[in-house]
Structures are given as C-alpha cells and as structure tokens.
Amino acid sequence: MAPHLELHALEKRFGATRAVQALTLAVGKGELIGLLGPSGCGKTTTLRMIGGLMPASAGRIVVAGRDVTALPPHQRDMGIVFQNYALFPHMDVAQNLSFGLEMRKIPAAERAARVTRALAMVRLEAFARRKPRELSGGQQQRVALARALVIEPSILLLDEPLSNLDANLREEMRNEIRDIQQRLGITAVFVTHDQSEALAICDRIAVMRLGVLEQLGTPFEIYERPANEFVAGFVGRVNRAPAERLADGRLRLGELLVQGSGTAGPGPVTLMIRPHRIRLGDGALEGPGWNSATGTVTRRTFVGDLLSIEVTVGPATLLVEQHSFAGAPGPAPGDAVQLAWRAEDTLVFPARVPA
Amino acid sequence: MISAGPGRFFFHLLVVALFLFLLGPVLLVFPISFSADSFIGWPPSGWSVKWYVAMLDQPTLGEALRNSLILAGIVTALALAIALPAAVALSRGSFPGRDAIMALLTAPLLLPTIVLGLALLIIFVTQGMIGSWPGLILAHLLLTVPYALRVLTTALGTLPASVEEAAASLGAPPLSVFFRVTLPLMAPGLVAAAAIVFLVSFDEVVITLFIVGPQLNTLPVALFRYVESRTDPLVAAVSVLMVLFTLLLVVVLERAIGLRKAIGGKGG
Numbered sequence: 001m002a003p004h005l006e007l008h009a010l011e012k013r014f015g016a017t018r019a020v021q022a023l024t025l026a027v028g029k030g031e032l033i034g035l036l037g038p039s040g041c042g043k044t045t046t047l048r049m050i051g052g053l054m055p056a057s058a059g060r061i062v063v064a065g066r067d068v069t070a071l072p073p074h075q076r077d078m079g080i081v082f083q084n085y086a087l088f089p090h091m092d093v094a095q096n097l098s099f100g101l102e103m104r105k106i107p108a109a110e111r112a113a114r115v116t117r118a119l120a121m122v123r124l125e126a127f128a129r130r131k132p133r134e135l136s137g138g139q140q141q142r143v144a145l146a147r148a149l150v151i152e153p154s155i156l157l158l159d160e161p162l163s164n165l166d167a168n169l170r171e172e173m174r175n176e177i178r179d180i181q182q183r184l185g186i187t188a189v190f191v192t193h194d195q196s197e198a199l200a201i202c203d204r205i206a207v208m209r210l211g212v213l214e215q216l217g218t219p220f221e222i223y224e225r226p227a228n229e230f231v232a233g234f235v236g237r238v239n240r241a242p243a244e245r246l247a248d249g250r251l252r253l254g255e256l257l258v259q260g261s262g263t264a265g266p267g268p269v270t271l272m273i274r275p276h277r278i279r280l281g282d283g284a285l286e287g288p289g290w291n292s293a294t295g296t297v298t299r300r301t302f303v304g305d306l307l308s309i310e311v312t313v314g315p316a317t318l319l320v321e322q323h324s325f326a327g328a329p330g331p332a333p334g335d336a337v338q339l340a341w342r343a344e345d346t347l348v349f350p351a352r353v354p355a
Numbered sequence: 356m357i358s359a360g361p362g363r364f365f366f367h368l369l370v371v372a373l374f375l376f377l378l379g380p381v382l383l384v385f386p387i388s389f390s391a392d393s394f395i396g397w398p399p400s401g402w403s404v405k406w407y408v409a410m411l412d413q414p415t416l417g418e419a420l421r422n423s424l425i426l427a428g429i430v431t432a433l434a435l436a437i438a439l440p441a442a443v444a445l446s447r448g449s450f451p452g453r454d455a456i457m458a459l460l461t462a463p464l465l466l467p468t469i470v471l472g473l474a475l476l477i478i479f480v481t482q483g484m485i486g487s488w489p490g491l492i493l494a495h496l497l498l499t500v501p502y503a504l505r506v507l508t509t510a511l512g513t514l515p516a517s518v519e520e521a522a523a524s525l526g527a528p529p530l531s532v533f534f535r536v537t538l539p540l541m542a543p544g545l546v547a548a549a550a551i552v553f554l555v556s557f558d559e560v561v562i563t564l565f566i567v568g569p570q571l572n573t574l575p576v577a578l579f580r581y582v583e584s585r586t587d588p589l590v591a592a593v594s595v596l597m598v599l600f601t602l603l604l605v606v607v608l609e610r611a612i613g614l615r616k617a618i619g620g621k622g623g
Binding site: 051 | 515517518520521522523524525526527528529531532535536539540
C-alpha cells in the first residue's frame with residue numbers, strides 16, 4: 001500500500017532546542033497512527049506541522065505524493081480536532097459544520113444535506129440549532145469531530161481529543177472515533193499521552209521522547225517487543241531490576257539465575273517484567289521456558305478487579321498482578337510464595353550508563 | 356472575608372463613605388442645576404428650571420456641543436481603524452520588537468496630559484494647525500488610540516487562537532478567518548473600545564485647551580471658559596445633561612454586551 005502521508009526528516013527547532021528531530025514516518029491510506037509520548041516529546045508539535053499551524057524548520061511533509069510543507073493550513077485539506085474542541089462560539093452546531101463547506105464553495109442545498117449526514121454520524125441531529133456553550137463536553141467533542149469530517153478531508157488530525165472528558169465518556173468516544181475512522185477509511189493521526197488510548201484504537205503507534213521517534217510499530221509490537229527501556233516503561237506498567245548477563249546467556253539476579261529474551265549483554269543489564277505476566281504458583285508451571293523464584297510478600301493491595309502483591313525476591317522487589325477471585329484473599333504479607341513467568345516475558349535491555 | 360458582626364457593619368459604612376466621596380460632587384450638581392439663584396451656592400434659595408431654558412439661548416455652547424460630537428465621532432472611527440489592525444498584529448503576530456512597539460503605543464497613557472498638550476502646541480504652532488480640525492483630531496487620536504489598543508488586545512487575548520486555527524484548517528483564508536471568526540468574537544471589545552474612545556474624546560479638556568482656537572471650540576473647553584467669567588448654575592445644568600448622557604451610554608453598553616466583560620474584568 002502506497003503511503004498517504006509521509007514525513008521526511010521533519011524537524012522543528014525553537015532557538016537551540018530541537019522539539020522534533022529528523023522524524024521520518026509513512027502512514028498508509030486509511031491507517032490510524034498514534035503519536036504517543038510524555039509531554040514535551042514533540043507529538044503535538046509534529047501534528048501542528050502536519051496541519052500547517054506551525055512551520056517546519058526542516059524536512060518535508062508529503063500527502064498523496066504532493067509536497068505540502070510550504071502550504072498554509074487553509075490549502076492543506078486536513079480536518080483537525082483540537083484538545084479544547086475550538087468550536088466557533090458565535091455559531092450554532094449546524095453553522096459550525098457548514099463553515100468548512102462554505103469555504104469550499106459547496107452549494108447551499110448540498111451543504112445542508114452534508115451537515116445533516118454528519119450530524120447523524122455523531123448522533124447529534126437534535127442539536128443542530130444549539131450553541132456550543134449549551135452542549136456537554138462529550139457533545140462538543142462530537143461536534144468538533146463532525147466539523148472536521150464533514151469537509152471530507154484527506155487526513156484527520158486529532159490532538160489529545162479525549163483528555164478533557166471524564167473516564168467513562170473517554171472510552172466511549174475513543175471507540176466512536178475509531179468506528180467512524182474505519183467506516184470512512186480516512187487516514188488519521190492521533191496524538192495522545194495515554195498509552196491505553198493509543199493501544200486500544202491505533203493501527204500503529206509512534207512512541208516519541210524528547211523529539212525523537214523511539215519506536216514505530218503495531219500496539220502488539222510496542223507492548224510485547226518494546227525497542228528499549230523507555231518504551232517498555234512508558235507503555236504499560238513494568239517491574240525493573242538490575243541484573244547481569246552471564247557468558248552462557250542466562251541472567252543473574254542476586255542469587256537467582258533466570259532466562260530472558262533479547263541479546264543485550266554480557267555485562268550489566270536491566271530486566272523488565274510486566275506485573276500481570278508473573279504467576280503466583282505452586283510450582284506446577286515450572287518447566288522449559290519458564291523462570292521460577294521464591295520470595296516473601298511485603299505488601300498486598302486489593303483494587304477491586306485486581307489484586308496487586310509486592311514480593312521481595314533476593315535484591316529485587318517484584319509487583320505481581322492477579323485477577324481477584326471471591327473467597328480468595330490471596331497471600332498475606334510475610335507469606336512465602338512461589339513465582340513463575342515465561343522467559344519471553346523477561347525483557348532485557350542494556351543497563352543505562354550512569355551519567 | 357468579613358462575614359458577620361460589627362466588622363461587616365463598618366465595612367459597609369466604609370463602602371458607602373467611599374461612594375459618597377467619589378460621587379458626592381457629581382450628585383451635588385443635580386440640585387444646583389435646579390437653583391433659582393444667579394450664582395452657584397449651597398443651599399439654593401429657591402428652585403427653578405430656568406437654567407435648562409437658558410441653555411437654549413447659548414449659541415456658543417450649542418456650537419461647541421456640535422463640534423464635540425463631530426470630533427468624538429471622527430476620532431472614534433479613526434482610532435478604531437488604527438487600533439484594530441495594530442491590535443491584531445500585536446497579539447497574533449510574532450516579530451522582533453513586538454513588546455517594544457506595544458509599550459510605545461500605550462506610552463501616552465502614562466505621560467502627563469499637560470506635557471502632551473504643551474508638546475502639541477509647540478509642534479502645531481509651527482505647522483499652523485492650531486484651532487483646526489486636523490489638529491484637534493490628531494491630538495485626540497494620540498490620546499485615545501492607546502485606550503482602544505488596550506481594550507482590543509485584551510479582547511483578542513481572551514479569544515483562543517485555536518478557534519482561528521480551526522477556521523483556517525477548515526479552508527478559510529486569513530481574511531475570511533478574520534471577518535467570519537475573529538471580528539464577530541471580538542465585537543464586544545470593539546463596542547467597548549468605541550465607547551471609551553468616544554467618551555475620552557468628548558470629555559477631554561487639558562490637551563484641547565492648548566490647541567483650540569477662536570473659530571473652533573469643544574464643549575468641555577467652552578464650559579471651562581464660561582466658568583472663568585461667570586458663576587451661574589447654567590454650567591451645572593449642562594453638566595447634568597453630560598452626566599446623564601454618559602450614564603445612558605454606559606448602561607446601554609452594559610445591557611447590550613456587558614461592558615465590564617469587554618474591558619476584561621470579571622463580567623457578570
């Protein structure tokens with residue numbers, strides 16, 4: 001599939017700081033790509049450069065083979081959903097949607113039909129004559145989405161569109177955005193700092209840090225095969241422990257010898273194990289491809305659906321997460337427990353050189 | 356916060372005292388304007404509306420009022436025409452020296468008006484602009500553009516840039532963004548700026564005193580001159596009308612758009 005949106009060595013400098021560095025990325029037609037990272041990673045800056053709201057310092061932006069790097073935003077044909085929605089407060093919902101069509105000189109009759117269709121798409125038919133301030137946050141969000149989509153842009157840009165919604169609505173809107181994006185088959189770039197959002201709806205995710213692309217991959221790849229310690233730590237919760245890679249490939253964690261994935265070493269390494277991949281066992285799971293250890297429970301936290309247990313194993317403290325079951329309170333602090341986890345769930349990265 | 360007890364009582368007393376101090380002289384003008392005496396004095400020996408009738412017989416004041424209204428009207432239009440593009444450039448653009456230009460354009464607010472008046476006198480005398488319409492208009496612009504600029508940049512500052520960015524992303528070229536989105540959203544600010552400019556120009560005495568001539572006079576200066584030679588309550592009657600006119604303007608604006616909100620305070 002030929003890429004629909006291409007970034008070539010895109011760069012943004014503010015004085016001496018490089019907010020985005022040599023970012024190269026190709027997004028396929030109809031793909032939803034997530035730009036994920038902590039604040040200051042350059043994800044929003046990248047989105048603003050794609051939308052033409054901010055000039056690029058270097059590099060090129062290509063849409064469907066056409067270089068748009070120097071085009072002003074009104075000639076880029078991109079629909080943008082802003083974090084604060086940025087609805088026109090002096091226009092009602094229908095006028096908000098109609099604005100982009102008027103700018104495209106669409107005849108009035110067709111405008112009305114498209115506005116009606118777009119309102120139906122976000123289930124706001126009854127709200128056409130309301131002013132934005134008379135709508136709830138979720139409704140404003142849907143108007144913003146409909147307004148960006150009614151112009152049938154070549155690319156949809158979403159800048160943290162869910163961060164102003166409360167938790168329940170966020171999940172609902174996230175799925176709605178994904179449904180509409182797939183139904184229309186529109187190429188979309190979704191900026192977020194929330195890894196679960198990105199994992200849930202993106203086809204691929206670009207994890208960024210300090211202006212640099214750390215990893216580009218499917219949610220599965222990002223989660224299961226993180227390219228480095230930063231990606232592993234940012235996407236999902238993880239246990240971290242310093243260890244040493246021996247010449248035979250095994251890893252020494254205090255007194256314990258375990259097997260792990262990756263090729264880092266020999267020498268000092270960092271082990272990373274996701275809490276829910278560790279089982280509290282009775283030894284039955286031990287076997288080829290499994291690591292096992294014995295430890296002492298130091299803390300138990302019950303959070304409803306999950307039971308999270310802190311276990312001290314030699315020099316390391318491992319967090320273990322299990323689904324909770326009625327009538328099974330789980331081990332108490334002070335209990336000795338057996339742990340087991342797969343070798344492939346033991347991520348191994350080179351230990352960071354102390355600065 | 357003062358919530359209850361004697362503290363609250365004294366707080367209210369203080370507020371009332373402050374209001375009396377600020378508004379007392381203005382309020383005093385009302386009864387004096389209905390005085391039957393031929394001089395300003397308190398209390399008046401009798402009541403009458405003769406000074407309101409006498410106003411009709413004052414061609415000089417009538418002419419000055421006409422001048423003041425025309426002047427304030429022209430100055431308002433020109434001040435907005437200058438301040439609006441300047442405000443947009445200053446709050447939306449980013450170019451070197453932006454802050455310096457903003458400071459320069461609002462500096463006349465800080466200068467003593469008497470200094471400005473003297474400076475204008477010196478310049479205008481050499482240019483033969485004393486007592487001329489262009490001279491008066493220029494002088495009042497100098498005084499009012501900073502006010503207009505302040506109000507308009509505040510109005511623009513409260514308008515999120517993302518709304519304009521959204522319009523641009525939807526295909527609106529810069530001029531369409533300005534006329535379809537920016538201008539309607541800053542309408543309250545524009546009306547407020549116009550009102551302030553009009554009132555400042557209409558009330559201005561100090562600078563105008565330096566540059567009016569025998570052929571061209573404004574109402575405040577004419578009143579000032581009148582009081583220099585006579586002390587009858589006619590001035591009080593004129594003042595009452597001016598106060599009522601100003602009050603009317605402010606009330607209408609407050610009702611229409613919320614003047615306090617437009618100026619940048621906490622609107623109600």
